[in-house]
Amino acid sequence: MREKTKVKRMFILDAGSFVYEMGMMTFGKDLEERRRIFTPFFAFDTEEGWILYDTGWPPEAIPLLEQIGYEPQIAEENSAVEQLKKIGVSASDVAKVILSHMHVDHTGGLKFFPDAEVYVQKDEYAYAFRPNSFNATAYLSFTFDSPDIKWNILEGDTQIAPGLTAIMANGHTPGLQGLAVELPKSGFYLLGADSVYLKKNIEEDIPPGSSWNPILGQYSIKRFKALANLLDAQYLPGHDYDFFTGEAKLAEAYE
Numbered sequence: 001m002r003e004k005t006k007v008k009r010m011f012i013l014d015a016g017s018f019v020y021e022m023g024m025m026t027f028g029k030d031l032e033e034r035r036r037i038f039t040p041f042f043a044f045d046t047e048e049g050w051i052l053y054d055t056g057w058p059p060e061a062i063p064l065l066e067q068i069g070y071e072p073q074i075a076e077e078n079s080a081v082e083q084l085k086k087i088g089v090s091a092s093d094v095a096k097v098i099l100s101h102m103h104v105d106h107t108g109g110l111k112f113f114p115d116a117e118v119y120v121q122k123d124e125y126a127y128a129f130r131p132n133s134f135n136a137t138a139y140l141s142f143t144f145d146s147p148d149i150k151w152n153i154l155e156g157d158t159q160i161a162p163g164l165t166a167i168m169a170n171g172h173t174p175g176l177q178g179l180a181v182e183l184p185k186s187g188f189y190l191l192g193a194d195s196v197y198l199k200k201n202i203e204e205d206i207p208p209g210s211s212w213n214p215i216l217g218q219y220s221i222k223r224f225k226a227l228a229n230l231l232d233a234q235y236l237p238g239h240d241y242d243f244f245t246g247e248a249k250l251a252e253a254y255e
């Protein structure tokens with residue numbers, strides 16, 4: 001029997017935005033187009049303390065984004081600690097950090113949470129330290145290569161707390177994990193992170209253009225769509241600017 005959820009509230013927080021090539025997001029589609037994309041991360045108020053899903057950008061990445069013409073809009077107020085302050089949470093309140101994967105826009109705030117237990121998939125952890133040269137630039141090891149981080153290495157789908165279950169959604173990277181969230185009033189949300197940059201990836205079963213393995217990436221989308229149907233869940237994209245600045249509520253409780 002399913003344990004009763006211990007998640008009380010979910011918050012979507014704003015780690016900034018930048019302009020990205022559609023070809024990196026939608027495999028083989030809209031190759032000439034560029035689009036501003038949003039970097040969210042998530043905070044969960046649970047009976048076991050505060051739990052994060054991803055941590056946003058490190059400030060050191062901003063000049064790199066400017067150099068390559070990605071027009072970053074990432075201010076001090078978009079750092080993980082400043083965003084948490086907006087909802088009355090301090091870094092020391094965070095008990096656990098779940099990383100969807102180890103690309104730099106997800107690991108950038110890890111240094112703020114030295115006391116937290118950090119959860120990542122084994123295949124992601126191994127790859128992040130030795131990525132293939134063609135996609136190595138997305139991993140900035142100074143954000144995660146630290147003896148102070150309390151790693152918890154997961155091997156596949158794993159319940160992190162009642163109401164928060166990591167589910168493999170690999171393809172974009174070797175060990176990307178999505179998150180199934182059960183809220184007390186509104187039910188299930190499935191967070192796809194970069195397995196589905198945009199709503200278009202979900203609607204048209206398009207894997208990310210930036211892919212370690214696009215075939216696995218497509219299977220992950222189809223599996224999450226099947227799960228969303230079984231759980232009557234809302235399936236959220238990972239970086240969709242229109243979604244996160246439109247229908248999503250930022251720094252407001254989902255219950």
Ligand SMILES: [Zn+2]
Pocket residue numbers: 101103172194
């Ligand atoms: Zn990524």
